[in-house]
Amino acid sequence: MTEPILRMSGISKSFNGIPALADVSIDVHRGEVHAICGENGAGKSTLMKVLSGVYPAGSFEGTITLEGEPMAFRSINDSEAAGIVIIHQELALSPYLSIAENIFLGNEKAKRGVIDWNATNTAAADLLKRVGLRESPATKIYEIGVGKQQLVEIAKALAKEVKLLILDEPTAALNDDDSAHLLDLIDQLRDQGITCIIISHKLKEVLRIADRITIIRDGRTIETMERSDPDTDEGRIIRAMVGRDLNSLFPPREPDIGDELFRVEHWTVHHPVDTERVVIDDASFMVRAGEIVGFAGLMGAGRTELAMSIFGRMYGTGISGEVYKNGQPIDVRTVDAAIKHGIAYATEDRKKYGLNLIGDIQVNVSASALARLARLGVVDRYREYKVADSYRYKMNIKAPSVAAITGRLSGGNQQKVVLSKWMFTGPDVLILDEPTRGIDVGAKYEIYGIINELAAQGKAVIVISSELPEVIGLSDRIYTISEGRITGEVSRADATQETLMRHMTAGRN
Known part of the structure; x- marks a missing residue:
């Protein structure tokens, strides 16, 4: 040289x-x-x-x-x-x-x-x-x-x-x-x-x-x-x-899967501008309590559109289909309604949709559940601080205090703030869209541990990821999606990158 x-x-x-x-x-x-x-x-x-x-x-x-x-x-x-x-x-x-x-x-x-x-x-x-x-x-x-x-x-x-x-x-x-x-x-x-x-x-x-x-x-x-x-x-x-060996990129986990908690039936979504175009076509899936279900698909397959349309119809027009929780139909036509029914959605674009980057950690953690901290319509700032600080500790958010500006945190720590915000809402169903995008291997391991802990608490967890090793390493079951249709359901034991890719590239009949 x-x-x-x-x-x-x-x-x-x-x-x-x-x-x-x-x-x-x-x-x-x-x-x-x-x-x-x-x-x-x-x-x-x-x-x-x-x-x-x-x-x-x-x-x-x-x-x-x-x-x-x-x-x-x-x-x-x-x-x-x-x-x-x-x-x-x-x-x-x-x-x-x-x-x-x-x-x-x-x-x-x-x-x-x-x-x-x-x-x-x-x-x-x-x-x-x-x-x-x-x-x-x-x-x-x-x-x-x-x-x-x-x-x-x-x-x-x-x-x-x-x-x-x-x-x-x-x-x-x-x-x-x-x-x-x-x-x-x-x-x-x-x-x-x-x-x-x-x-x-x-x-x-x-x-x-x-x-x-x-x-x-x-x-x-x-x-x-x-x-x-x-x-x-x-x-x-x-x-x-x-500074240590990661013998496995994924923390060890013993699944404890219960009864069906969340189900979507015959979900169809049209494009918000080109209303004749079907983006999600008759999708049906379910998630059990304590289960981590992965969604795999190529770019443009419709994974994010499916998640956003379910969570308060944030995406799409002409939406039809049913959503069930514990066997009962629920109304998720608005974000507020989805949150009240115990559904949380951590977006793939945390900087644009998930966080207030000029706000501090405290403001971000409490953002989706301010009513839980209010008395007579006024937010109790001391309680807000205590809640945010408890998540800073539990989630190992690397910041000197909850007064730290969120936009100045690393990507991994920003993602922990996003997860803290939704965990504070007390959800039963968590939809995590690209939860480790732009995050290093050490921070990924911590996020995986958090996801496993959420499942261990009996929550239904949906993980959408573009990384097939991540989907396979985390999930108990995996749905594949192609051109807006669910094309396969694969168990953890049968999941390989080749199998998933075959389903992910299956076109319409």
């Missing part, structure tokens, strides 16, 4: 006296793909914000050296001028501008203060070809999927003559095909001499793409390992990340 293009030495950063980084050091070699792994809250994103100038020089201790020269970035503009570009997990694109406009936004091709649109579109077309995106530069961002938007972000970085490209969870929201295409592109960028830092929880992808892997735990550098080392595997990475 050549000399490091980047050296960060002794980086320490604190917030209100609480250390987020403590003497972190990392070297990145020129032309390599360097992965940074760690649990949520380990300090990965904080370190990248230090590097990219989000946290300016003077707000942290330590030194940054780029191509042998000491750097003191005061802003993102400074780091980009030096050739460092970061692509965040939440893409920074303007949906109503064209691809070309987004690529050169803030970096416009202009003559005498007037944008040269011919030059802009020509350059954008060249960049799109370079990243393998077959779209017109005039296409609006909202007209393309997330996978293609990720490629636009990379094209935007290439337009800035990037030397060091940082990708934060680049495949978190992508399907398998888009993920594979993006990893192939990163391979190509490496061949072109562009150095990449990738932050990812997907260890198989890390082992597929990275030359070296640095582990950060509790704000400290634990080790850097070579991918080519025969000892470098998922087990070694997990041990370094969590």
Whole structure:
């Protein structure tokens, strides 16, 4: 390997006296793909914000050296001028501008203060070809999927003559095909001499793409390992990340399954705009007390639409069918009615629908059951605090107090707040939609333990997940869904990825 293009030495950063980084050091070699792994809250994103100038020089201790020269970035503009570009997990694109406009936004091709649109579109077309995106530069961002938007972000970085490209969870929201295409592109960028830092929880992808892997735990550098080392595997990475062996990725569980608790019969849902289109077609399923039932399906199969339509008809029109609890029909036509009947739904998009990100933990935990804390219509703030603090303890939410702003928590801790909010409503039926999306392996293990505990309390638990190993590892039974129809019911003993995929790809008769 050549000399490091980047050296960060002794980086320490604190917030209100609480250390987020403590003497972190990392070297990145020129032309390599360097992965940074760690649990949520380990300090990965904080370190990248230090590097990219989000946290300016003077707000942290330590030194940054780029191509042998000491750097003191005061802003993102400074780091980009030096050739460092970061692509965040939440893409920074303007949906109503064209691809070309987004690529050169803030970096416009202009003559005498007037944008040269011919030059802009020509350059954008060249960049799109370079990243393998077959779209017109005039296409609006909202007209393309997330996978293609990720490629636009990379094209935007290439337009800035990037030397060091940082990708934060680049495949978190992508399907398998888009993920594979993006990893192939990163391979190509490496061949072109562009150095990449990738932050990812997907260890198989890390082992597929990275030359070296640095582990950060509790704000400290634990080790850097070579991918080519025969000892470098998922087990070694997990041990370094969590500080312990995870002999099984799923906590042990002895199911204690009772009688039928929840049933849905002949559930049909039409699209909210195209009302002739059937999104969920005559779906029927049931869940017993103490049982964890998984739902598996490809993207667009209708899993989330099924869950949202059941929970207060949050999605769809022309909804028909029956919902039963303990053998009795119940009315779930509104969210309030669904909650009163003991149903809770933890959405797949916790940041958009599940949490008040500018509110603190206390406000979020109590949000769905304020009536339980009110006297004469006034919320008892002391009781609210006690409830929230008890969940902070029980759920092991890593925050100094319940006054911590939820948007500043790691993804795993945000998910624990979502679960706390719904557990406080006292539900009998919990629908958990992608409960571990964007969460590291250690936090996943904790979430799995919480799900198992909910089932042990006799609750009916429905888990929707895009990860087949997760569905198989958690569930007592699994329903598969394809094109809005339930296509299979598979027992835990018979569940394999091949069996589920066969049912998930079954089309309409």
